[in-house]
Amino acid sequence: MVDLARKNLLHDRLRFVITVSGVAFAVMLVFVQVGLFLGLLHNASITIEKLGADLWVTSHQVPNVDFSKVYPEVSLQRVRSIPGVERADNLIVAFMSTALPSGAQETMVVYALEDFGYWRMPWHVVSGDPSDLRRGRSFFLDESAVGRFGPFQVGDYREVLGTRLKIIGVTREARSFTTTPIAFMDYDLAQSLDPESLRGRTAYTLVKLAPGADVEAVRAEIRRRLPHNDVHTAAEWAGMSRRYWVESTGLGLNMVLTIFLGCLVGVVVVAQTLYTATMEHLKEFGTVKAIGGSNAMIYRILGQQATIAAVVGFALGGLLTLAIRPALASVDLKLIIPSSLAAFVFAGTIVMCLAASIVSFRKVAGIDPALVFRT
Amino acid sequence: MPALQAHDVYKRFREGREEVPVLNGISLDLERGEIVALEGPSGSGKTTLLSILGCILTPTAGRVVVDGHAVDARANGKLPAIRRTSLGFVFQQYNLFPALTALENVEYSLNVRGWGGRESRREAERVLAEVGLNDRRDFLPRDLSGGQKQRIAIARALAGNAPILLADEPTANLDSTTGGQVLDLFQSLARRENRALLVVTHDPKVRTIADRVLQIRDGRLAA
Numbered sequence: 028m029v030d031l032a033r034k035n036l037l038h039d040r041l042r043f044v045i046t047v048s049g050v051a052f053a054v055m056l057v058f059v060q061v062g063l064f065l066g067l068l069h070n071a072s073i074t075i076e077k078l079g080a081d082l083w084v085t086s087h088q089v090p091n092v093d094f095s096k097v098y099p100e101v102s103l104q105r106v107r108s109i110p111g112v113e114r115a116d117n118l119i120v121a122f123m124s125t126a127l128p129s130g131a132q133e134t135m136v137v138y139a140l141e142d143f144g145y146w147r148m149p150w151h152v153v154s155g156d157p158s159d160l161r162r163g164r165s166f167f168l169d170e171s172a173v174g175r176f177g178p179f180q181v182g183d184y185r186e187v188l189g190t191r192l193k194i195i196g197v198t199r200e201a202r203s204f205t206t207t208p209i210a211f212m213d214y215d216l217a218q219s220l221d222p223e224s225l226r227g228r229t230a231y232t233l234v235k236l237a238p239g240a241d242v243e244a245v246r247a248e249i250r251r252r253l254p255h256n257d258v259h260t261a262a263e264w265a266g267m268s269r270r271y272w273v274e275s276t277g278l279g280l281n282m283v284l285t286i287f288l289g290c291l292v293g294v295v296v297v298a299q300t301l302y303t304a305t306m307e308h309l310k311e312f313g314t315v316k317a318i319g320g321s322n323a324m325i326y327r328i329l330g331q332q333a334t335i336a337a338v339v340g341f342a343l344g345g346l347l348t349l350a351i352r353p354a355l356a357s358v359d360l361k362l363i364i365p366s367s368l369a370a371f372v373f374a375g376t377i378v379m380c381l382a383a384s385i386v387s388f389r390k391v392a393g394i395d396p397a398l399v400f401r402t
Numbered sequence: 403m404p405a406l407q408a409h410d411v412y413k414r415f416r417e418g419r420e421e422v423p424v425l426n427g428i429s430l431d432l433e434r435g436e437i438v439a440l441e442g443p444s445g446s447g448k449t450t451l452l453s454i455l456g457c458i459l460t461p462t463a464g465r466v467v468v469d470g471h472a473v474d475a476r477a478n479g480k481l482p483a484i485r486r487t488s489l490g491f492v493f494q495q496y497n498l499f500p501a502l503t504a505l506e507n508v509e510y511s512l513n514v515r516g517w518g519g520r521e522s523r524r525e526a527e528r529v530l531a532e533v534g535l536n537d538r539r540d541f542l543p544r545d546l547s548g549g550q551k552q553r554i555a556i557a558r559a560l561a562g563n564a565p566i567l568l569a570d571e572p573t574a575n576l577d578s579t580t581g582g583q584v585l586d587l588f589q590s591l592a593r594r595e596n597r598a599l600l601v602v603t604h605d606p607k608v609r610t611i612a613d614r615v616l617q618i619r620d621g622r623l624a625a
Contacts, residue, residue: 028513028518028519028522029502029506029509029510029513031499031501031502031510034499034501034502034506035499035501037501038500038501310495310497311497311499311500313497314493314497314499315514316482317456317458317485317491317497318485318486318491318511318514318515318558319482319483319485319486319487319489319514319515320482320514321482324514396458397449397453397458397459399458399491399493399495399497400449400452400453400458400493400494400570
């Protein structure tokens, strides 16, 4: 069978390049915007996922992991005594300001635990030993802090809330949704730095269940014993933390608008080029009709051309996205493109291009085959 | 039974509030193996008659039978099928697909007619050989002369064994020598393959290959 659709499409190479470029641009726009968004959202819940706690006890109505509210740390004892709880520890998450060598003040998010080893925090250590955090006035700082704090290295000192602390380790990938760098320090040290807010208080209680323990039963018992706290599974809490940023900041709406605009650009470019191509090939389509072809046959040609443009445009857009990934990474922007997103964008691209070809369908339906007799 | 019959055919077009009569009671028969030339000045109704006989338009009144299929004002839905099975067209502007090679142009028309696979390729090669263009089978239309393009158009019309061939000014865009060659080819193939051929033309040379010459004026066939 002669593939008129493909041959016609490729015959005019410049037009084909323009069509595919339009699709590729739309695909890249969606991939980059959604990928960056997912990258940021990943930051919003990365500590929850890495900590590996089964349950998180929080103050009532805490919206996300960064915006903690403190409660009495003695609640921990009530949690530890619940059957089915293998281990429970307090966790402080607090914003603390640090003085830079330049004299400026910057903020970091401090994660403070008694036993970093058990909870496997920090999860990606570049240098230093987290067990040393118990030994004095020191902390680990994520390497992403270089952007805000300027260069630093193990052995440097920084003033945190007016107290001189030594940097004894460097971590990687530990940053919050707001891109504020994360620091790790001993639980008692954190309380001593801000006694007014933190003495005798904690932000969270992490719960690890014993093997075979019933999550819901333990959760119900914690709720009974700590009626003024909330209890979330790690998955729920990660979801809440991500959702907070999506819903409360307008980022979700912004994302929808970006995707819409990307699709609109794609539809307009593809519709315009396919329509122009259809207009230029009207006589050919008239010939197809004159020799016995039906409208459906011509619709198939247009549909196939739209699909080819979609597939090639998607592939090109995907490659361009992969190509700019290192550049984005160099400015600390993480692009996350899960296979489900790729599949969704692929299906969306096909639908977008087919929708764009509908404009041409209408034109083709009205072609008079007697056109072939006109000079 | 004639391959093509038209009996008392009328065609009127609406222009604004008025109806303009274009054909006024045309009757003609065309037998297999017969070549008929249809001549007439511009505006006489030649192309409209060709469109009706070619099942592209339906008559306002009258009866047309194409290869045994009745064509009337209610037969619109059946026309594409009749065109596929019973009719081959040759156009003044060739109307080849620019993106397809000579062979593909012929083969594609067979695909439209429902032929596929090796069968359509073999048939396309056969008719391309008949018109003497086997050595140009892989050329795009832009790389062929006017005469070669029209020979491909003839091959496309011949492919698939449609019993009736309709040609609209097939020599109008060709020089005198090439036009003569194309007509000779057309004549020999139509006769050999026992096809009915109606040629709408201004070109007096068509008379040399025609069995009959019909004159149309003001929508009527002259005696």
